[in-house]
Amino acid sequence: MFLKFLVPPVSKVIRHFSICQLPQELQTIQKTCRSFADRELKPVASDLDRTGQFPGDQIAKLADLGFMRITVTPEYGGSGLTMLALSIIVEELSRGCGSTGSIVSIHNCLYANLLNRVGTTEQKKSFFGKYSSSDIGAFALSESDAGSDVAALSTRAVEDGDSWILNGDKAWVTSAAEAKCAVVFATVNPSLKYKGIAAFLLDFENTKGLTIGRKEDKLGIRATSTCNLHLENVRIPRSNLLGTVNGGFRMAMEQLDRARIGIASQALGIAQGALETATQYAAQRIAFGKPLLNQASVQTRIAEMALKIECTRLLVRKAAVEIDQGLRATRSCAMAKWHAGETATFAAHNCQQIMGGMGFVKDMPAERFYRDARITEIYGGVTDVQKTIVAEHVIKELGVK
Structure with a gap:
C-alpha cells in the first residue's frame, strides 16, 4: 500500500517531531491528503451532504492509499503509522468534507486501532483478514440512557457454553448502516457497574437477532449514517470477547x-x-x-x-x-x-x-x-x-x- 513505504518506523517519527515543523514524511502525507481533499472531496461534498449519500467511492480510494488502517500493523494490512499521522490525515480530509473526515476518524480511532491494540492474534487475523481495508467497522458504546454515563449500560451479555448472548439496544452508532462489524459494549454484571462492562467483536454478516435501525436525519455530517442497533438473543462465539471480562x-x-x-x-x-x-x-x-x-x-x-x-x-x-x-x-x-x-x-x-x-x-x-x-x-x-x-x-x- 501507498503508506507502507512512505514513512519510517513510529519511533523515528516521534524522535524527530518538532512543535514548529512536521518531519518530511508527515509533510508528504499532509500534502497527499490535501490534494485528495481538493480533488476528490470538495467537488462532491455539497451533494453528499444534500443527499446523505455515503462516500463509498472516496472511502475505497482512501483505503488504496492506506488511510483506512492507519495505525494497524502492516502484518494485518495496515500502514503502521502514529496517532499524529492519523490526526493530520483526518484534519486534511475534513477540510474538504466533514462527513468523510468523520467516517475515517471513527473507523480508525474507535474500531481499527482498538482491534489492533487489544485483539488477540486470532481476532485480528479473523476480522482484518475477512474484510478488506475499505470495509467499515463501528463502535457501539452509547445507549439512549447511557451516553456520557457509561457505567449505566443496560445491554446485557450472558455466557452460554461456548457462546455469549447479547441483548439490548445501542444508540448513535456511526456508520452502522455500512459497517461490516463492530465493537459492542455490554454489562456482564449490572451490580458491578463500570467494573462489570465487557467488549465484544460482532460480525454483522449472517448474525441472527441483529437489527440495524433507521438512519437519523441529522443537522450535519449528513453523509455519515447514524443508527441504533437492536440485539435480541444475538449469539456470538466465546472467542469474540475483546480483552478481559471486566476490562471493558x-x-x-x-x-x-x-x-x-x-x-x-x-x-x-x-x-x-x-x-x-x-x-x-x-x-x-x-x-x-x-x-x-x-x-x-x-x-x-x-x-x-x-x-x-x-x-x-x-x-x-x-x-x-x-x-x-x-x-x-x-x-x-x-x-x-x-x-x-x-x-x-x-x-x-x-x-x-x-x-x-x-x-x-x-x-x-x-x-x-x-x-x-x-x-x-x-x-x-x-x-x-x-x-x-x-x-x-x-x-x-x-x-x-
Missing part, C-alpha cells in the same frame, strides 16, 4: 482518548476550511469600492479565526504525540477536543458573518461548515464533560483535596 470500561475510556484526537482533528479541518473560504470570498467581494478583505473588521475576524486554529492545532498535535509516546494523555485529549470543537463553531460562524447572505445559502460551503462543526462539540463526550475531565486532572495535579 477501561478499554472504552482509553479508546475515547484516541477518538477525541480524531474528533478534534475533524473540527480543526472544518475550521481551516471555513477560514480559507472566508478569506477567498473576502478577497473577491467588492463593497464600498474595495475588497472586503481590506476592511479592518473583516481582518479582525480572520485574525481571530487564525489564532484559535493555530492554538487548536498545537493542542491536538500535543495530545497525539503523548499517545504515541505511551503517556497518559486523557487531560490533553480532553483539552484538544474541547478547544477544537469551540474553534470549529467559532470559525464557521465568522465565515458566515464575513460572507453575509452568501454564507447562509447552500450554494456555498459556509453553512455546511456551520452544521458540521456542531457535532464536534457533542459526540465523543460533550464539551461540558471535557471541562470536567480537565478540571479533575488539574485539581489532582495541584494536590488540592
Whole structure:
C-alpha cells in the first residue's frame, strides 16, 4: 500500500517531531491528503451532504492509499503509522468534507486501532483478514440512557457454553448502516457497574437477532449514517470477547482518548476550511469600492479565526504525540477536543458573518461548515464533560483535596 513505504518506523517519527515543523514524511502525507481533499472531496461534498449519500467511492480510494488502517500493523494490512499521522490525515480530509473526515476518524480511532491494540492474534487475523481495508467497522458504546454515563449500560451479555448472548439496544452508532462489524459494549454484571462492562467483536454478516435501525436525519455530517442497533438473543462465539471480562470500561475510556484526537482533528479541518473560504470570498467581494478583505473588521475576524486554529492545532498535535509516546494523555485529549470543537463553531460562524447572505445559502460551503462543526462539540463526550475531565486532572495535579 501507498503508506507502507512512505514513512519510517513510529519511533523515528516521534524522535524527530518538532512543535514548529512536521518531519518530511508527515509533510508528504499532509500534502497527499490535501490534494485528495481538493480533488476528490470538495467537488462532491455539497451533494453528499444534500443527499446523505455515503462516500463509498472516496472511502475505497482512501483505503488504496492506506488511510483506512492507519495505525494497524502492516502484518494485518495496515500502514503502521502514529496517532499524529492519523490526526493530520483526518484534519486534511475534513477540510474538504466533514462527513468523510468523520467516517475515517471513527473507523480508525474507535474500531481499527482498538482491534489492533487489544485483539488477540486470532481476532485480528479473523476480522482484518475477512474484510478488506475499505470495509467499515463501528463502535457501539452509547445507549439512549447511557451516553456520557457509561457505567449505566443496560445491554446485557450472558455466557452460554461456548457462546455469549447479547441483548439490548445501542444508540448513535456511526456508520452502522455500512459497517461490516463492530465493537459492542455490554454489562456482564449490572451490580458491578463500570467494573462489570465487557467488549465484544460482532460480525454483522449472517448474525441472527441483529437489527440495524433507521438512519437519523441529522443537522450535519449528513453523509455519515447514524443508527441504533437492536440485539435480541444475538449469539456470538466465546472467542469474540475483546480483552478481559471486566476490562471493558477501561478499554472504552482509553479508546475515547484516541477518538477525541480524531474528533478534534475533524473540527480543526472544518475550521481551516471555513477560514480559507472566508478569506477567498473576502478577497473577491467588492463593497464600498474595495475588497472586503481590506476592511479592518473583516481582518479582525480572520485574525481571530487564525489564532484559535493555530492554538487548536498545537493542542491536538500535543495530545497525539503523548499517545504515541505511551503517556497518559486523557487531560490533553480532553483539552484538544474541547478547544477544537469551540474553534470549529467559532470559525464557521465568522465565515458566515464575513460572507453575509452568501454564507447562509447552500450554494456555498459556509453553512455546511456551520452544521458540521456542531457535532464536534457533542459526540465523543460533550464539551461540558471535557471541562470536567480537565478540571479533575488539574485539581489532582495541584494536590488540592
